[in-house]
Amino acid sequence: MADTGSLKAWQAHLRSPLYFRQSLLATYMLAASLSSLLFYLIPPGQYERNANLLFSLLTLGMLPLAWVRSLFTPLLHLVTLLSLVLVTYIASKTGAVNSSALVWLNVLAVPVLLLQGPRAALAWIAVVLTTILALLLGALTGHLDTRIDLIQEAVPWAFMNQALALGNLMLAVRLYERLHQRQMQQLHERNEEIQRTHEALLVAQAHKDEFVAAVGHELRTPMNAILGFNGVLRQELADRPEQVEVVDHIRRSTGHLLQVVNDILDFSQLQAGKLMLHLEDFELQALMDEALQADRDKALEKGIVWHGTLDPLLPARVRADRQRLLQILRNLLRNALKFTAQGEVLLHIHASHERLNFEVRDTGRGIALDQQAHIFRRFEHADVQTTRAYGGTGLGLTICEKLVQLHGGQIGVRSLEGRGATFWFHVPLMTASPTAAAQPAEAHLPAEEALRILVVDDNAMNLMVARLQIQKCWPKAEIVTLDSATKALALLREQSFDVALVDMVMPEMDGMALTRQIRHLFPAITARMPILALTANTNPVDRQRCRDAGMDEVLDKPMDLQTLVRSVTHHVLKARA
Structure with missing residues (x-):
C-alpha cells in the first residue's frame, strides 16, 4: 500500500506545473552548456576559449540542481548571471560594442520571462542594458578595443554567434509554445474537474432535496395524526380542565415541532432556488x-x-x-x-x-x-x-x-x-384587480349538510384522522375512506361523491395519477366532483404538479379545520353552481 501511495504521489508530481517548469530550466541549462561547448571547439583566436569550457562544465555540474524545488529560482538567476559574465568577457575581447557576441544579450532575458514572469525579466533587461552601456563607456574611454580583426578563424565564430543565438531564441519560442500548451491542457483538466464537481454537487443537491422532502413528509405525517387526535381528545375532555391543559401542552409542543420542520423545509427550498411565489x-x-x-x-x-x-x-x-x-x-x-x-x-x-x-x-x-x-x-x-x-x-x-x-x-x-x-x-x-375587489363574500355550507366525501390515503392513521376531522365539521356527512387508488377507481364506477380528498404520495398509483385516471375515465361523474390533494410535501413544484394533474386545490398536512371548511365549501358550491 505504501509503494502504491508513493507511486501515485510521484505520478502526481510528474504532472505538476513545478515539474514542468523544472524541465524547462534543465533544457535551458543544457542548451546554454552545449552552445558554449561549441564555441570552445571553434575558437576565434581573440580570447581565452577556456572560459567557454569552464561555463559548460559549471552549467552541466549544476544541472541536477534544477530538480531541487527550493533552488529553482536561485539557480535560474545564477545561470543567467554566469551567461551574462561570459558574454561580457567575450565581447570585451572581440570588439566591445561592435562584437557579434552581444547578440546573446538579446536572448538572456527570454528564459527568465518564461520561467519567472515579466517582472524578473524586466530586471534582467535593465542589467543587460547597463552592461551594454558599460561596454560603450569602456570603448569611449579607451579601456576597451572596438576594432574587429577579420581573421579567417573569426568568420565561423561570428557566424556561429548569429546562428546559435537565433537557434536558442527559436528554442525559447518552442519552449513557450510548449508551456502554453501545457497550461491550456491543465486549464482544460481543471475545467473538466470543475464540471465533474459541479455535476456531483447537483446530484448531491438533488439527493439532499429528496432526503429533506422525504424526512419532512415522514415527520409531518405522524404530526397530522397527533394534532388531529389532539383536537378530538380536547373536545372529549372539555369538562376536565386538568386534562385539557395536558392536551393543550401536547398541541403546543407538536405545533412547535411542526414549525421547526416547516422552517427547515422552507430554508432548503429557498437555498435551492425552488420556492416560487403564488400571487x-x-x-x-x-x-x-x-x-x-x-x-x-x-x-x-x-x-x-x-x-x-x-x-x-x-x-x-x-x-x-x-x-x-x-x-x-x-x-x-x-x-x-x-x-x-x-x-x-x-x-x-x-x-x-x-x-x-x-x-x-x-x-x-x-x-x-x-x-x-x-x-x-x-x-x-x-x-x-x-x-x-x-x-x-x-x-x-x-x-x-x-x-x-x-x-x-x-x-x-x-x-x-x-x-x-x-x-x-x-x-x-400591487393593487387587486377591480373584479376581485367586487366579489361577494362566499357562502358557507351548513354543518347539517349531508355531504358525501371520499378520502383516499394509504396510511390508516391518516384516514382515521381525516374521518374524525371531517365528522367534526359536518356531523351528518357520509365519509368513505379507502387505502388505495385502485379501490377508489373501482368505487367511482358505481358511486358519486360531492368531493374527494386524495393523498398525493401513495404506492402503486399516486394521487396525481389517480386524478388523471378519474378525469379521463369518468368525465360525466367527476365533472362536478372537486378533487382536493392532501400532502405533507411543501415543495411548490410538486404542488403545481397536483394542479396540473387536474386537482382543484392542495391542502397541507396537518389539516387545518378552518382551511378544510373554506376549501370544501368553495369547491362544492362552485361545482353546484
Whole structure:
C-alpha cells in the first residue's frame, strides 16, 4: 500500500506545473552548456576559449540542481548571471560594442520571462542594458578595443554567434509554445474537474432535496395524526380542565415541532432556488387579523399588549403571495413576543412610494448595534446567551429575509439595546384587480349538510384522522375512506361523491395519477366532483404538479379545520353552481 501511495504521489508530481517548469530550466541549462561547448571547439583566436569550457562544465555540474524545488529560482538567476559574465568577457575581447557576441544579450532575458514572469525579466533587461552601456563607456574611454580583426578563424565564430543565438531564441519560442500548451491542457483538466464537481454537487443537491422532502413528509405525517387526535381528545375532555391543559401542552409542543420542520423545509427550498411565489388578491385587514391571531393567547398570558394598526389610506385589497407574507409576519411577531417581557407588540401596515410597508415594533430587550448585522444570518442569534435562554433554530429571520427578497423587497431592523426593536420590511405595492375587489363574500355550507366525501390515503392513521376531522365539521356527512387508488377507481364506477380528498404520495398509483385516471375515465361523474390533494410535501413544484394533474386545490398536512371548511365549501358550491 505504501509503494502504491508513493507511486501515485510521484505520478502526481510528474504532472505538476513545478515539474514542468523544472524541465524547462534543465533544457535551458543544457542548451546554454552545449552552445558554449561549441564555441570552445571553434575558437576565434581573440580570447581565452577556456572560459567557454569552464561555463559548460559549471552549467552541466549544476544541472541536477534544477530538480531541487527550493533552488529553482536561485539557480535560474545564477545561470543567467554566469551567461551574462561570459558574454561580457567575450565581447570585451572581440570588439566591445561592435562584437557579434552581444547578440546573446538579446536572448538572456527570454528564459527568465518564461520561467519567472515579466517582472524578473524586466530586471534582467535593465542589467543587460547597463552592461551594454558599460561596454560603450569602456570603448569611449579607451579601456576597451572596438576594432574587429577579420581573421579567417573569426568568420565561423561570428557566424556561429548569429546562428546559435537565433537557434536558442527559436528554442525559447518552442519552449513557450510548449508551456502554453501545457497550461491550456491543465486549464482544460481543471475545467473538466470543475464540471465533474459541479455535476456531483447537483446530484448531491438533488439527493439532499429528496432526503429533506422525504424526512419532512415522514415527520409531518405522524404530526397530522397527533394534532388531529389532539383536537378530538380536547373536545372529549372539555369538562376536565386538568386534562385539557395536558392536551393543550401536547398541541403546543407538536405545533412547535411542526414549525421547526416547516422552517427547515422552507430554508432548503429557498437555498435551492425552488420556492416560487403564488400571487393572489386578498384583504389586508384579514391578513393582519390572521397574523395577530396565532400568538394572541400567548401574548395575553404574558400580559403583553398585542395589537395592529392599518393605514386608512391603503387599498382594501392588494395582490401578493398571501401565505408567504403571513409567514413573514408570524415569524416577526413570534420573534418580538419571545424577547418582550412587558409592554406591547405592535404590527403597523402602511404604504409609501408605491411600496407596501410592514413594521413590527416591540418594547423588549433590544439588539446591540454591533450585533444587528448578524441576526439575519442562518443559524445565528444575536449572541450565545440568547440561544441558550430562548432556543430556536436561528432560521426564522433568515427565511424572512429570503422571502422578502423573493418578493423584490427589503428587510431590516432598527433597535437600541434595552429600548425595544422595530423589524421592518417592504414589498412592491400591487393593487387587486377591480373584479376581485367586487366579489361577494362566499357562502358557507351548513354543518347539517349531508355531504358525501371520499378520502383516499394509504396510511390508516391518516384516514382515521381525516374521518374524525371531517365528522367534526359536518356531523351528518357520509365519509368513505379507502387505502388505495385502485379501490377508489373501482368505487367511482358505481358511486358519486360531492368531493374527494386524495393523498398525493401513495404506492402503486399516486394521487396525481389517480386524478388523471378519474378525469379521463369518468368525465360525466367527476365533472362536478372537486378533487382536493392532501400532502405533507411543501415543495411548490410538486404542488403545481397536483394542479396540473387536474386537482382543484392542495391542502397541507396537518389539516387545518378552518382551511378544510373554506376549501370544501368553495369547491362544492362552485361545482353546484
